[in-house]
Amino acid sequence: MMTSLTSLDLGSNEFNGSLPENLPACRNLRNVNLARNPFHGQVPESFKDFHSLFYLSLINCRLVNLSSTLQILQHCKNLTTLVLQYNFRGEMFPDHPGLHFEKLKVLNVAICELTGPMPSWLSKSTNLQVLDLSWNRLVEAIPNWIGGFTNLFYLDLSRNSFTGEIPKSLTRLQSLSSRDISFDEQSLVFPFFFRRNEFAKRLLNNQSAEFLPTVKLSQNNLSGPIWEEFGNLKKLHVFDLSANKLSGSIPTTLSKMKSLEVLDLSNNRISGSIPESLNNLTSLSKFSVANNNLSGRIPSDLFQVFSGLSFEGNHLCGDGFPQCPLETLDNKRSRTSDSDFVLDFSYGVALGFGLSLVIVVLLTCSAFDLQGK
Structure with missing residues (x-):
């Protein structure tokens, strides 16, 4: 056994059978990638003794029994990164009170239909x-x-069936509001990770192509408002609340999220107008409020940057959009009022001048009469 081995990358091969049980015998082995191999069965019991394990990726290994997997891997006291996506199809996400991953920094259990x-x-x-x-x-x-994690900066709960309001505690995530995120540290815990951020190639402030500060809650059944306090998350780059049942207005405070590169509020029930203050989000590379109940004028700067698809399915007006009937009516009323004022003023001036002329003529005639006498 290679006792000096520290990293093992056997991803994307044709290994089959069960997972190798003797890996914990490599006492210095820290990083293990067995992803995308047609294994089957469960994580072996021997992994309870895998105390050197730091990073483990088992993406798409056809594994079963998530409950057993977590019970075993919690004994890996140094485990920092655990990637289990594309396994355990349709199982229940276990909620054993005794489960505890003390040092875990990265957990990915996506695309499992849990x-x-x-x-x-x-x-x-x-x-x-x-x-x-x-x-x-x-x-x-x-x-x-969920908002109590001091170091959490990447949260993806999209494409589930969560209900209720967005927890207000998310607006207090310290790593997205007041703390500096260490991108150097990210590179240490993600030696061969799972998938690229879908917007990574387009983003402007691409400090880490894999893990920009993110909150994705899209495609759930969430309702209620978008909290004004989300404006506190000044370090957030990707904010996606699309395809829910959110209502209320777009908070003007979102304009304080100066790092935002993606803001997607589409396919909700949001009403009111688009705040002019969103023009201040100069780093945006993707923006959409399509298919809501918004009305009023589109802020000019936003319209110049993003296509009409970002605004369709509302009652908005602006360059390139049909005029809003209410705005046209208000303008007509305003113009009518102005015209009436000018007309009334003109009549007043003419009447005043005429009366003055009559008085002058009468006075002149009276003077001539007196002189004649």
């Missing part, structure tokens, strides 16, 4: 920086404790 609510044991993984549970079937409300 059912059930978000498990409460996750709240104890206080070092989480990246959490991706997207493309599952998770239900109920997003728990309020």
Whole structure:
């Protein structure tokens, strides 16, 4: 056994059978990538002794029994990055109170069609920086404790069936509001990660092509307002709330999110107007408010940068859009009022001049009469 081995990358091969049970015997092995191999079965019990393990990627290995997998891997005391996507199809996301991943910074259990609510044991993984549970079937409300992670800067809960309001605690994520994110640290915990950010090639401030600061809650059944306090997340780059049932107006405070490169509020029930202050988001490379109940004029700067597709399905007006009937009527009323004022003023001046002329004539005639006498 190669006792000095520290990294093992066997991803994207044709290995089959069960996962190798003897890997924990490599006492210095820290990084293991077995992704995209047609294994089957479960994570072996021997992994309980894999104390050197730092990074583990088992993407699309046809694994089953997520409950057993988590029970075993929690014994890996140094485990920092755990990537399990494309496995455990249709299983329940286990919520065993005893589960605890003390040092876990990255957890990806995406695209597994998992059912059930978000498990409460996750709240104890206080070092989480990246959490991706997207493309599952998770239900109920997003728990309020999700905003309590001091270091969390990448959250993807999209394409689930979460209901209720967006937890207001998300507006207080410290790594997205007041703390500096260490991109050097990211490169250490993501040696061969799972998928690129879908907007990475287009983004302007591309400090980390894989993990820009992100909150994605799209394609759920979330309702209620978009909290004004989201404006506190000044370090957020990707903010996607599309395809929910959100209502209310677009907060003007979103203009304080100066780092935003993606803002997608499309396919909701948002009403009111688009705040002019959003013109201040000069780093935006993707923006959409399509298919809502918005009305009024499109802010000119936004319209110049983004196509009409970003605004369609509303009652908006502006260059390139039909005139808003209400705006046309208001303008006509305004112009009518102005014309009436000018006309009334003209009549007043003419009448005053005529009366003055009559008085002068009468006075003159009176003077002549007196002189004649």
